[in-house]
Amino acid sequence: MQRLDIGRVILSENDRCALENGDLLAEKRLVCFNLISSPGSGKTSLLVRTIQALAGQVRIGVIEGDIQTDLDAQRIRATGAPAIQINTQGACHLSATQVNGALRQLPLDQLDLVFIENVGNLVCPGAFELGENGKIVVLSVAEGDDKPAKYPGIFAKARAMLVNKIDMLPTGAVDFDMDKAQHDARRLNSQLAVFPISARTGEGLDLWCRWLKDQVTQIRAAGR
Amino acid sequence: MQRLDIGRVILSENDRCALENGDLLAEKRLVCFNLISSPGSGKTSLLVRTIQALAGQVRIGVIEGDIQTDLDAQRIRATGAPAIQINTQGACHLSATQVNGALRQLPLDQLDLVFIENVGNLVCPGAFELGENGKIVVLSVAEGDDKPAKYPGIFAKARAMLVNKIDMLPTGAVDFDMDKAQHDARRLNSQLAVFPISARTGEGLDLWCRWLKDQVTQIRAAGR
Numbered sequence A, B: 001m002q003r004l005d006i007g008r009v010i011l012s013e014n015d016r017c018a019l020e021n022g023d024l025l026a027e028k029r030l031v032c033f034n035l036i037s038s039p040g041s042g043k044t045s046l047l048v049r050t051i052q053a054l055a056g057q058v059r060i061g062v063i064e065g066d067i068q069t070d071l072d073a074q075r076i077r078a079t080g081a082p083a084i085q086i087n088t089q090g091a092c093h094l095s096a097t098q099v100n101g102a103l104r105q106l107p108l109d110q111l112d113l114v115f116i117e118n119v120g121n122l123v124c125p126g127a128f129e130l131g132e133n134g135k136i137v138v139l140s141v142a143e144g145d146d147k148p149a150k151y152p153g154i155f156a157k158a159r160a161m162l163v164n165k166i167d168m169l170p171t172g173a174v175d176f177d178m179d180k181a182q183h184d185a186r187r188l189n190s191q192l193a194v195f196p197i198s199a200r201t202g203e204g205l206d207l208w209c210r211w212l213k214d215q216v217t218q219i220r221a222a223g224r
Helices: A006-027 A043-053 A071-077 A096-103 A152-157 A166-171 A178-188 A205-221 B006-027 B043-053 B071-077 B096-103 B152-157 B166-171 B178-188 B205-221
Strands: A031-037 A060-066 A083-087 A113-117 A134-140 A160-164 A193-196 B031-037 B060-066 B083-087 B113-117 B134-140 B160-164 B193-196
Touching: A006 A031, A006 A096, A031 A043, A031 A205, A043 A060, A043 A071, A043 A113, A043 A205, A060 A071, A060 A096, A071 A083, A083 A096, A134 A152, A152 A178, A160 A178, A160 A205, A166 B166, A178 A193, A193 A205, B006 B031, B006 B096, B031 B043, B031 B205, B043 B060, B043 B071, B043 B113, B043 B205, B060 B071, B060 B096, B071 B083, B083 B096, B134 B152, B152 B178, B160 B178, B178 B193, B193 B205
Parallel strands: A031 A113, A031 A134, A060 A083, A060 A113, A134 A160, A160 A193, B031 B113, B031 B134, B060 B083, B060 B113, B134 B160, B160 B193
Antiparallel strands: none
């Protein structure tokens, strides 16, 4: 009897579609980042702030992944940026096929950068390629500085780590050792760019936005 | 060609083992709750506080699920309670088979209650029965009041919802509408018991611990 590794079959079908997404993005000269975090780390607030900060400089579209509701897409559309909501109906991550459908609904010719906001989950989304140029992990200080050590997969793969909600640090309401979190994450991934930010107050967003602009320029210049 | 629903096959193998776990727990007159939340919502801190508060009243053992590290089991053992660490090596939830192996390492004859602290993930763990008497969902106020609406699965299934980190509310560092979170969760699950708590300051833990003691008494009286 021939044995099939089902995990591999599902992944390879996803990977085939991810390559197709990558081709479509390259053809349109679009840069695409896949935003991954726990639920409630502040991905949507970060996107709203980033879109506002880069208005007139980088044209951003968003694909929103959620199990239920279109609350996040509504928040993005309120900025004027186009957003397509995907409801996974229970699934714990976005698939490349879902992203393909959403990409074809975005006005790609009028964009420079597409953010995919994945389902809030620090584990599963990291295992599914979507055709993106890179993954960005968001960790909020409320979650604790032990998360890179406890959930190493996504920190090892990400291009950048945003440490969000740093406005909570002076309140004393959280215990978070920034050096420890950075050290543990960089031990997994020496290339990782790290940005401590507050999507609430705007602190640190200037450095993040400058990095993002540079990434868009570099990736486009390299033709992906 | 015969078609197999692979999800169903994996689940049913898990369910078979979950029944076995349930039988073992019943035979030992043990109550078991499966603690589910996002990463960093405070499950381990809650367990430490609960074990301390119920010392001499309820004998508690813990099964710790993490992708990597035994940091959480170390914190539990520091209270004097027995803890078995499972490392899932990348998997996003505990399986009934893993829990079976851990149960057999705990001193079951010397316990009243076993907590399973699942991998930090608000989605996948809710789909895998472990043989427990009930699921308890922990939501921290830092994650936002929209989580019951956005991640309905576990809120619909849980026996209780603990809203943790309420000590953050007076700092103004978070926007969290307790009524909205409770309303959305109870719309999914009218039977849900709700406990606003702070595992950091101890606020609200008296009501939670009283409920827990009642649950242990009732479940044992009913012979599961």
